[in-house]
Amino acid sequence: MTSAIVIVFVLIAVALVLFTVEVIPAEMVALGLLLAFVMTGILTPEQAFAGFASDTVMMILGLLIMTSAIARTGVMSGVARWLQIATKGRKLLFISLLLGSVTALSSFMSNTAVTALFVPVVIAVTRRMGVPGHSILLPVAFASILAGSVTLIGTSTNLVVSGLMQSSGQAPLDMFEMTPVGLVLVLLGVPYLIFLAPRLLPSRSREASMEEVIRAGHYLTEVRLQKESPLVGKTLREARFGEQHDLNVLSVIRENGDQTSGRANTKLRSGDVLLVEGPHDAILKVKDQSGLEIKAEAKLGGAAAENGEPRSGKDDDRVVEALVLPRSTLLHQTLKRARFRERYGVIALGIRRHGENLLSKISQVPLQVGDLLLLQGSTSDLRALEDTGAFRLIGEADTTRFSKGRTIAACAIFVGVLALGVFKVLSLPVAALTGAFLIFATRCASPEETYREMEWKAIILIACMLSVGAALHTSGADAYVGGLLAGWAGSVTPVWILAGIFVFTVALSQPMSNQAAAALVLPIAIQTAAQMGLDARPFAMTVAFAAGCSFLTPLEPSCLMVYGPGGYRFKDFLIAGLPLTLIVMVVTLLMVPIIWPLHPR
Template sequence: MTLSIALLLGLIVVALVLFSFEWVSSDVVALGLLLALILTGLLPVKEAFAGFGSETVLMIFALLVMTSALVKTGMVDLVAQAILRHAGTRFTALFAVILLTVAGLSAFISNTAAAALFLPIVLGLAAKAKVSPSRLLMPVAFASILTSSVTLISTSTNLVVSGLMTRAGLAPLRMFELAPVGIPIAVVGLAYMFFIGRKLIPDRAPASGLLDQFGVRSYITEVLVLPDSPLVHKTLAESNLGRDLDLEIVRVLRKPDVSLWPRRNMTLRAGDVLLVRGAREDVLKVKDTAGIEIRPDVELSDPDLRAEDTQLVEALVVPRSPMVGRTLRLIGLRERYRVQVLAINRHGRNLLEKLSHTLLRVGDVLLVQGRPQDLARLSEDNMVSVLNAVNERRIDRPRAWRATIIFAGSLALATFSVLPLPVAVLLGAFAIFLTRCISPTDAYRDMEWRAVILIACMLALGEAMMRTGTATYLAQHVATWTANFSPGWLLGGFFVLTVALTQPMSNQAAAAVLLPIAVQTATHAGLNPRAFAIMIAVAASCSYLTPLEPACLMVYGPGHYRFIDFVRVGAPLTLLLFLIALVLVPRTWPLL
């Protein structure tokens, strides 16, 4: 062992300890490790910083840009509504649908791309189902990885292994050659996540400040059923307003001045006014639902007022306000200030009469729409205290479909080998900006920069392992230590080493280092080198022990995970998959 190898192994141990205990954030640890590699001379400056311009980092950047566009345009909301329509909000059903959908898609496209597509969708589903995102995001990452060995194109690592096999004088991998071991791994892995893994995943609701809570407070508003609405003559149960919009109907107001308690079999009529209760974002989605409108918005709005001129704010009724003890009708906000109140929050309590007839109290929060100058005048007159402006996210269907077509097109270019995956997704990100699906400012603001920094720094570690000979040193020692064991244990030794190296290195780099050594070892021992190459390909996709695999990195920040969470959930899964591979690989590709 040389001094460089010993020093690098020592740095890796220190980094793993810091990653595990998280005394400082993971991206800071990665930056510290990068600096240590430079200052100790283990890696030249140019090669150390090359990771920030690597194809992996650019690929993740481009995928995050496209997924951000899917969120901003509202396509994620449409997909989430479709999934909720079939799975409901029951956690068990939702968990199963997400696992199967992600795994099925990832069998035919890159696991990184599959994780990127479902990240924003699952965040939306978690909010709808009122569960912590941490309970769903790690399963998304693991499900996307579990089908990596089903087809040749499931992951770019398989393509790298196939190319390396050709260089070693072996026939390249066929499209479904890995399936005999890949399908059992996928089935057992998904079953593990459903029955065992989900119980080990921590429930970490994201921390949020006071202003974040304003967006989730419960509002009461009036929803008008329009004459041409498809809901006319349907029952409340058939309308699916509760399921699709997550709104609770607390009262049905029917002309002339009839107030009815909502019942599942009640038939809706044109002109009915529904008093509904829901979160702010769900209330605003009424504007994008055919056949219904927020009643103050449709009946009281100024016809000369353009939508782009208006602003939404949350406003608090303060003490000594002239509004206290009076109704909205008596105050005449529309006539005096040219604003309209769309909804009212009263500490989560239901209001059972028209908003215009409700006596306002100190502490009521109003969702108010109007021109910025009119809203400012409302605040200056001490009528209300404006808490914060509401960023009204609407479904922009033309841009949503445009972003979806671009996303699907870029993945198709990579899937059918028209372009390499990094080039295809970078082209997709460029097209997103070019077609104005999202502005660069919005995309960069939503970027998970911590994940980008972490993977760039860890790519430098992988380069250091190859440059110093550490990876080759470890591989040779595994071959030496297992020389006196049976062929099956020798095969298992390379699986373990591959899994170990894929944690600090990229999957492709680990396979590139180990495959030539494994083939050479098998040839000298008179064994089938193809079995060893297959085992390297399978093991290189078992990246469950740390969040350093790209799919895991994408969920690391949004899920508020800790480094040790992946060890807790991923270690039993890795051991299970190791046993499956140890049994099936020699049977499908005989060692002798």
């Protein structure tokens, strides 16, 4: 083992730890790893930065522009609207058409974007149907991930695998090369998600403790006691706050900033701010109680009064729930630091995070993916907020922005340029960038709006992780590990090697991004195949299908989006995701050696 191999292994091990603990964003870890390869002399700057100019990154850039534009034209909202009308409250029909729509869209678009669209639809429909949303939300997330294996562009992980294969001297993946296996996975996986997965999820009404049941669906908010409040001078026990208002007092913040716990003998004073939690309807009733006001509204009203404006809200003010999305620019920021009310003209009445007791002021809680905010604002302000791509409105989200002309044009461009790529008229990267150009040229979407909503973090992560393959090859680390695996594999059949590669890739893809896991495993898998005298393509395809198996933890963005609204626990993903992972594994190990023979011809 050379010193270069040792350096590469050490750097990758450090990166794996950082990917797992998530102290630093994944794209920053990948960028640091790339720079470390350069600083230690493993790669030249030209080798390290080649990923940013690769065909893979250019293709992803073009595809992200096109899919973002299609989402903005309203086609996905149109599908959601049709779904609600067509099912008419029939649960089995609803979930069947829902998962069918999810898989169809996710085969060609980002699973994160598709999940973000359908979460509000599921919540709204299940509320009207009177069925538990948690039995449907998780299958939606899983279906969107599963469908990524149907086409080359179903997920960026497939594009990373294709790019690494090309840099290793292999032919890149064709658009529909993965489709035979992907369709079988969908045909087996979707019935499992419809009929079996909901049965594996525990019924919260039976298993949860009474405290957990009471806390379920509760928002955190702040209530100020005005001078005329009849509660002033009373203790919390005497005020019977919980009984009268259905709100649990967590702590009391005095006017001087002192904070005390919400004990029964705590005496209330004028100007106190009560940190309370409760259902959204109870929070909204506070506004109608004499002597009580939600602190956020009080501040906004005061500011308006100073400017000579009326204290009341706009005539079309609405209260909605908003889901924090993975691409939100407000992630890890507090509402106060982001100047949320000043920037968007919307009031945050409460915040909800499943699985964690929030005991800070809502303005001081750093936002996370899957958080739910209770917002009040005008229709135009709420629509503008959703347009930023930071939130998805739930319940009363506006869906009138359906532009038939732009939708038809954007979809025609998308299908047309992909056809040019599939039939080899243009290479796929050129076709994707041509589509992006036409999207802007025909004004289906503006560059400013599209660039704001694009997942630039994914592009940086993928471009940087492509350097890992180069580092493993340049240092000889891939050949070294491949030789060890080939030597160990002498006593077993090649299918068992594929099984080991599948399990290793799945294990890595749980704590870290799928793209990073694929970038780490693929060079080693290709070298293992070479040293065993086998075709490298089935090994690469195994990595591609395995890297998409993000079903065992809620750390995948699509899973994070349903984690909070669905009231799930960490173990729910393991319970429902393990059978689906086994389905993918069995299908992969059976079909891959048939479609892509292990022995070269």
